[in-house]
Each structure stands twice: as C-alpha cells, then as structure tokens.
Amino acid sequence: MTLARVVGTVWGARQSAGLAGRRVVEVRPLAAGRAAPGSRIRQDEGDDLLADGTMLAVDPLGADAGQLVLVAIGSRVRDLGLGADVPTKHCVIAIVDEARIEAAAGRAERGTP
Amino acid sequence: MILGRVIGQVWATKRNPRLSGQKLLLVRPLAWHRPDHETDHLVAVDPVGAEVGQDVVVCLGLPARWALGDTRHPVEASIAAIVDAVEVSADAARSPRFAFREGLVPSRLRET
Numbered sequence: 001m002t003l004a005r006v007v008g009t010v011w012g013a014r015q016s017a018g019l020a021g022r023r024v025v026e027v028r029p030l031a032a033g034r035a036a037p038g039s040r041i042r043q044d045e046g047d048d049l050l051a052d053g054t055m056l057a058v059d060p061l062g063a064d065a066g067q068l069v070l071v072a073i074g075s076r077v078r079d080l081g082l083g084a085d086v087p088t089k090h091c092v093i094a095i096v097d098e099a100r101i102e103a104a105a106g107r108a109e110r111g112t113p
Numbered sequence: 114m115i116l117g118r119v120i121g122q123v124w125a126t127k128r129n130p131r132l133s134g135q136k137l138l139l140v141r142p143l144a145w146h147r148p149d150h151e152t153d154h155l156v157a158v159d160p161v162g163a164e165v166g167q168d169v170v171v172c173l174g175l176p177a178r179w180a181l182g183d184t185r186h187p188v189e190a191s192i193a194a195i196v197d198a199v200e201v202s203a204d205a206a207r208s209p210r211f212a213f214r215e216g217l218v219p220s221r222l223r224e225t
Binding site: 031 | 119120121122123124125126127128129131132137139141153154155156157165166174175185186187188189190
C-alpha cells in the first residue's frame with residue numbers, strides 16, 4: 001500500500017458503468033526518502049514530503065482534499081475493497097490521521113552483526 | 114518478497130472494515146524487483162510485531178494476504194518476518210545485478 005495525499009477529485013460526464021456513483025480522487029504519493037526522523041505527516045501538513053507525480057484512485061471512504069489516504073493497488077484488492085465491476089486497480093482503503101516517521105531510512109553501515 | 118526497513122507507523126481511524134485492528138507500518142524497501150508501481154515506501158500490515166528501525170521481509174500481493182491468514186483483507190503488503198541477519202557471498206554483493214538502494218543496506222549484512 002502507498003501513503004498519499006488527496007489533491008483533487010475527478011468527475012467524468014461520460015464514464016464506464018462500473019464507475020457510476022464512484023468517487024475518483026487524484027492523489028500524490030509520499031516521498032518517504034525526503035522525510036527526516038521525527039517527521040509527522042497529517043492532514044494539510046507536510047506537502048514538501050510528497051512525490052511529484054499523481055495517480056487516480058477510487059475512494060469508497062469519502063476522503064477530502066488535503067487528507068492523507070492509504071491506497072492499495074491491484075485487481076484482487078479492487079475486488080475486495082470495491083467490487084469486481086469497478087474498472088480500476090487503485091483503491092482507497094483508509095483515511096490516515098497521522099503518519100509518523102521515527103527512523104532514518106538508510107545510511108546504515110555495512111558490517112558484521 | 115522484498116527486504117525493507119521499518120521507518121515509522123501509520124494511524125488511521127476511518128478504514129475498510131476488514132482492516133480494523135491491524136497495525137500499519139511504514140517501510141522503506143532496500144531493493145526492488147522492478148515492480149509495476151515503484152514507490153520509495155510501502156505501508157504494510159504487521160502481524161508479527163516489528164518495531165521501528167528493524168529490517169523486515171515484506172510479502173507483496175496474494176502472499177501478503179496468506180501471511181495474514183485471511184485472503185479477504187484488501188491489502189497487498191504485509192510483514193512476514195523480522196530479519197536477524199542477511200548473508201550474501203562477496204561476489205554477489207559486488208555484482209551490479211545485486212543492488213540495494215543508494216545508502217540503503219540491511220543493518221546486519223554479512224558478506225561471506
């Protein structure tokens with residue numbers, strides 16, 4: 001799963017039947033590599049820790065712009081989280097209150113234990 | 114499966130009902146096998162009790178749901194093991210095909 005921030009909503013006047021009544025959100029994934037230990041990422045905070053690209057996900061939970069969400073990716077996850085008739089592989093499975101980064105991601109030394 | 118390091122935790126009140134009670138960890142992959150969607154982090158369900166700073170084995174896709182013991186969870190990443198040590202031959206470790214990410218190396222890597 002990927003942590004991402006909702007940056008917008010997408011509406012289509014003409015859409016696949018499987019998308020009818022579904023909320024489609026545009027999200028920007030987190031760039032965890034930029035986060036220093038001790039970083040906290042919450043609603044409307046920490047935009048500098050987001051990656052540049054965006055992706056679209058179907059959102060059954062009703063996340064608003066600025067909120068952090070957990071996006072699961074895959075056709076089976078879609079079957080379980082949304083239903084097999086929804087034409088997407090990206091599904092919002094949680095609205096995140098806070099993500100806390102507590103450890104440095106890298107810079108570990110090679111060595112013997 | 115991939116190797117990763119637990120770097121943090123995620124709190125989410127509103128979630129898919131099948132995710133209730135599951136601990137969610139933020140993991141930085143140490144190496145990738147060219148997945149469809151490469152990101153610089155993963156959020157994985159943790160049934161084994163890993164802690165921040167530990168290196169872990171992360172199962173992806175269907176095996177992630179097997180590792181949780183219930184294939185109906187709408188997740189595609191879960192923690193299968195906590196790593197004590199990683200042992201690789203010195204030749205393999207220097208091969209360009211065996212590449213950990215820049216600056217990201219298992220904390221207990223042993224070259225033999």
